[in-house]
Amino acid sequence: xxxxxxxxxxxxxxxxxxxxxxxxxxxxxxxxxxxxxxxxxxxxxxxxxxxxxxxxxxxxxxxxxxxxxxxxxxxxxxxxxxxxxxxxxxxxxxxxxxxxxxxxxxxxxxxxxxxxxxxxxxxxxxxxxxxxxxxxxxxxxxxxxxxxxxxxxxxxxxxxxxxxxxxxxxxxxxxxxxxxxxxxxxxxxxxxxxxxxxxxxxxxxxxxxxxxxxxxxxxxxxxxxxxxxxxxxxxxxxxxxxxxxxxxxxxxxxxxxxxxxxxxxxxxxxxxxxxxxxxxxxxxxxxxxxxxxxxx
Numbered sequence: 527x528x529x530x531x532x533x534x535x536x537x538x539x540x541x542x543x544x545x546x547x548x549x550x551x552x553x554x555x556x557x558x559x560x561x562x563x564x565x566x567x568x569x570x571x572x573x574x575x576x577x578x579x580x581x582x583x584x585x586x587x588x589x590x591x592x593x594x595x596x597x598x599x600x601x602x603x604x605x606x607x608x609x610x611x612x613x614x615x616x617x618x619x620x621x622x623x624x625x626x627x628x629x630x631x632x633x634x635x636x637x638x639x640x641x642x643x644x645x646x647x648x649x650x651x652x653x654x655x656x657x658x659x660x661x662x663x664x665x666x667x668x669x670x671x672x673x674x675x676x677x678x679x680x681x682x683x684x685x686x687x688x689x690x691x692x693x694x695x696x697x698x699x700x701x702x703x704x705x706x707x708x709x710x711x712x713x714x715x716x717x718x719x720x721x722x723x724x725x726x727x728x729x730x731x732x733x734x735x736x737x738x739x740x741x742x743x744x745x746x747x748x749x750x751x752x753x754x755x756x757x758x759x760x761x762x763x764x765x766x767x768x769x770x771x772x773x774x775x776x777x778x779x780x781x782x783x784x785x786x787x788x789x790x791x792x793x794x795x796x797x798x799x800x801x802x803x804x805x806x807x808x809x810x811x812x813x814x815x816x817x818x819x820x821x822x
Contacts, residue, residue, distance in 0.1 A: 528611035530555050530630070532577075534599035535594075536618030537562035537587065540569050542804040543618045545815050551577045552626040558605050560597050562587040580604060592725055594702065594732040599718060611637070614705045620800040621811065623769070623792040625818050632797065633705075639751040641705035642697065642736055643766040645754035653697040656729040698737030700755075703768050703800070706736070710746055714739060715811050760787075769796040778803050783808040 532550050536543050536559060543724055550557055553576040560582040561568050572579060582604045587593045598615060612633050622629065706714075714721070717739065724738070725731040739744050743753040748752070752765035759760035769791035779801050780788065788799055788810075802811050 527554065529608065530633070531605040531608060531613045532557045533605060533613055533615045534559050534618055534815060535562070535587065535597050535601070535616075536560070536568070537565050538568075539618065539804050540572075542802065542811060544572055544618070545811055546618065547572050547577075547579070549622050549815060549818055550626070552630075553573055553577065553749040554604070554626065554630055556580065556608060556610070557606070558582050558601050560584060560601055562597075563717070586721055590730050592728060592731055595721065595725055595735055598702070598732065598735070599714070599721070602715055606708075606715055609708050611709055613707050613711050614798075615703055617703070619802050620703070620768070621802055621814055622798050622818065624797045628802070629797055630753055636751060637705055638709075638749055640707065640710055640740075640746060641751050641766050642740075642751045643701040643703075643757040643764045644737060645700050645719065645733075647755055647801060653699055653727075653734065655729075656733070657697070657725060657731060669781050685814075696738055696741045697734055698741050699738040700734055701764070701766050701768065701770065702732040702735065703770075703798075704736050704766050707749075710749075711742075712748075713743055717742075719734060733756060762798065763794055767772060767795065767797040769794075769799040770801070775801075779803045779806045781807040782813060785810060785813055788814065 532555055534543075546706075547557060551574045555577040556579075557574070557577050558580045559572075559583070561584050563584040563586045570581060582601055585596060587597050602613065623765060624632075636754075643822065655687065710814070714736075720742075721735065721739070725734065728734075738749070750765070752763060754765070756762045756764055760771070760773055764770065768786065771780070777800065779798065790798060804811055
């Protein structure tokens, strides 16, 4: 039996993370947890009975920056020696919509497939804008006076530094939350230097990583389970098997009133979903967890 690796990036709501870990707690799984270093009060002790939990060296993760790719690569690096059947990249605000028997049965029925979601929302020029200029800050979410001044200085510096245009033809865009088999993960790790050259100091580059690497290694494209790009509409199937609501938010946080919507997403074939936030609506988290644990 080949095991699965769950790779989790977390930064808040430790009680909610414990719920996620409980739903993944299965002897067929190993779990790798990386916590944003900014979360200084975050506990490191979680209760598991069957899965093995590995703590991965933390780093500071800033929205929009290359640091999220660094976190993902650090998780892949930590898990790769296990040569798992699948590596599932999740955030601490995700939940499964299916129990572990269903999840393992599905992936066993589709061996060697890659599960990603392509997006049709941006043009080639918009994608190139994410990487062609070098950004000298990791913080894209502080519109204070100091940051606005820094942005002006940065724009002047960008006129001096070379522009990365040679990647324009190979860029592609999709969700950074993926389920990948071992061969592709090993390729990503071998290409660590190229990935850094392409994406370091870019903006929102985490959504470019896997789709772009598939353009560089087109032999993996035949393995993609579902490659139809999404247009962020509720009826669409998302190929990474994660039901994420971008049509009501960025992304929308699920509420208890959305329970039937999530059940319908599961019937459609989605095995995971995000975004959940116990500080917004804990009842939906408890309801999904209770239903899955009851089945278990």
